[in-house]
Amino acid sequence: QTVVTQEPSLTVSPGGTVTLTCASSTGAVTSGYYPNWFQQKPGQAPRALIYRTSNKHSWTPARFSGSLLGGKAALTLSGVQPEDEAEYYCLLYYGGAQGVFGGGTKLTVL
Amino acid sequence: EVQLVESGGGLVQPGRSLRLSCAASGFTFGDNAMSWVRQAPGKGLEWVGFIRSKAYGGTTQYAASVKDRFTISRDDAKSIAYLQMSSLKTEDTAVYYCTRHWDGDPHLDFWGQGTLVTVSS
Numbered sequence: 001q002t003v004v005t006q007e008p009s010l011t012v013s014p015g016g017t018v019t020l021t022c023a024s025s026t027g028a029v030t031s032g033y034y035p036n037w038f039q040q041k042p043g044q045a046p047r048a049l050i051y052r053t054s055n056k057h058s059w060t061p062a063r064f065s066g067s068l069l070g071g072k073a074a075l076t077l078s079g080v081q082p083e084d085e086a087e088y089y090c091l092l093y094y095g096g097a098q099g100v101f102g103g104g105t106k107l108t109v110l
Numbered sequence: 111e112v113q114l115v116e117s118g119g120g121l122v123q124p125g126r127s128l129r130l131s132c133a134a135s136g137f138t139f140g141d142n143a144m145s146w147v148r149q150a151p152g153k154g155l156e157w158v159g160f161i162r163s164k165a166y167g168g169t170t171q172y173a174a175s176v177k178d179r180f181t182i183s184r185d186d187a188k189s190i191a192y193l194q195m196s197s198l199k200t201e202d203t204a205v206y207y208c209t210r211h212w213d214g215d216p217h218l219d220f221w222g223q224g225t226l227v228t229v230s231s
Contacts (some may be wrong), residue, residue, distance in 0.1 A: 001174070016225035031178075034216045038155070045207060045224055046155065051217030089155050093216040097171045099145070 005093055011110050012080045015102040019104045020073040022090030028071035029092065030080055035073035036065055036091040039084075039091035040104075047087065050075060077107075112136040112220040114208050119225030126198055130225060132191040132208030139189035140164060143211035145218055146182060146193050148204035156204070158182075166213040176202075184218065198229045 003025040012018040022035060029035060037050040050066035051071065063079045073090055090102040099103050132144065133137040145160035159172035161182040171183050181194040191208055205224040212219070 010151045016122075036217050038218075040155075047221070048217070048219045051212075052215060058221060060184070091155075091157065091218070096216055098173070099160075099216070101147075101155040102156055104154040 002094060002098075002100050004090065004102040004103045006009045006088075006090060008103070009106045009108065011108045012077070014080060014082055014109055016080050017076065017078045018080060018107065019069070020075045020077075020088055020090075020107070021069065022074070022092065022102050024070045024092055026094070029068060029073045031068065031075070032066050032096075033092040033094065034096070035066065037064075037073075037075045038089045039086075040087045040089065049088075052073065052094075080109055113202065114210065114220055114222035115220045116206060116208050116225040117204075119206065119227045121230065122191075122198055123231050124198060125194055125231055127194070127196040128136070128198065128227060129195070130193040130206055130208075130227070132193075132222060134189045134191070134210070137210070139184075140186035143213045144182070144184060144191040145209045146191075147207045147209055147218075148202075149224075150201070150204045158193070158206070159210045162174075162213050197228070200229050201207040202216045203227060203229045 005023045005048045038044040038046040054066040067074045113135045116212045122128045135165045144164040146158040161170045179197045183192045207224045208222045210220045
């Protein structure tokens with residue numbers, strides 16, 4: 001069974017920079033896994049942030065960026081705002097069809 | 111404005127069936143694939159499956175945890191996607207979200223607000 005792993009929790013100071021990662025049990029994550037990133041705040045539906053590794057949706061704030069880093073998909077937040085405190089999930093597609101979410105990263109802004 | 115509205119959730123006994131609906135508006139429904147994602151109480155997101163658009167064959171993909179029990183279908187004339195769930199287990203208890211999915215460039219963009227399914231005797 002394929003497992004996608006994220007940091008369970010991270011803490012960042014307001015105005016700081018933080019990178020969340022997303023690893024696959026099958027090996028290095030490449031663009032062929034079409035990495036997606038989502039943000040979810042308590043009591044709300046998830047909101048899409050990034051698709052195909054680094055592409056932003058029209059509503060994605062400029063401070064969010066996606067990349068591949070050291071064999072993992074990565075989401076970097078630069079100039080973190082208090083409202084960025086949330087759970088973040090990555091989604092990888094295997095064979096372009098089977099999706100697997102990571103376990104999520106709880107980001108605390110403190 | 112893209113809108114996705116799920117309905118059909120509720121309390122159901124183990125072993126029974128339930129059908130969820132996702133009514134879409136604000137875009138050409140038939141041009142898009144549609145996905146279902148669930149979230150058990152206090153847990154993370156779990157990909158359930160999706161149905162491709164007719165242009166991509168209208169075929170389906172499912173997570174191993176629901177394969178052979180869940181069926182995704184679509185009615186393009188009504189702009190509705192369905193999730194038929196059978197042989198329900200207590201571990202299927204979750205909020206079920208429908209999302210718009212892009213064929214050929216797999217990603218999800220718009221999400222509904224979700225509908226809660228509780229499987230309990």
